[in-house]
Amino acid sequence: MTTAEALSCQELTELVTDYLEGALSPAERAHFEKHLAECGNCEIYLEQIRVTIRLTGTLAPDQLTPEAEEALLHAFRGWKR
């Protein structure tokens, strides 16, 4: 590490979510982005986290089976009476 504030790669991997969630302070963000600009490996890591999020987003929410939905609607009709 060249300066006291510089992040190591390991530290960066632990800050990735805070970075993506906008939870870093402006100073931390600056250190994060400085490291990223100089480190191809960490750039790959961050991109893989982004890909992971994107792929997870393509998983469909579980659908109710028609039977389960019908059972709930049956309960609804009972409640309405």
Added chain:
Amino acid sequence: MQQVVSPDETKLIEALRAGDEQAFRELVRMYNSSLLRVARIYVPTQTLAEEVVAETWLAVLEGIDRFEGRSTLKTWIFRILANRAKTRAVRERRTLPLSAFEPERIQEPALAADRFRDWDDPRWPGHWAVPPTPWPEDRLLAGETRDKLAEAIDALPGTQRAVISLRDIEGWSAEEVCNALGLTETNQRVLLHRARAKVRKALEDYVK
């Protein structure tokens, strides 16, 4: 008293109170899968989770006339679920480890320590020893990769699984997840961080 219920929810609530079956169907389709994911934090099996969710829907119907709009309808429904699920968990004699909702009590790095150089490394302490390598695009797009992804999410501890599912599959905001699960912002982020790191690792192991 501040009303936080959106116009869409207000319409839905009025329709429910009027006994509109289509409105109930819509609500069920909107939240049932998320309710199941949250219920699974508290109870050990999918069957029990389904029972808790069914009970929750009945409680929602029974309570809708008294719903005052001090929270969003969504938050209200998920609070009912949490109460039901906790009651059920106690009845099933299952106590949650405290750490489930307080993740920072346990150290759990995003990546194994041996992926990095030692802290006393003379030149590059804490830098990559085994860096990530780019993923082949064609493997990522294969349907099987998504199966692996779904498996990796299923294998997560309950609270992490719920957080990543709600955030990244169901598209909830951080604030909504905090409200529904009773998590602090920090804990929500820690759980999401760990979940995403493990799922990334599972993808890495699969595509490389």
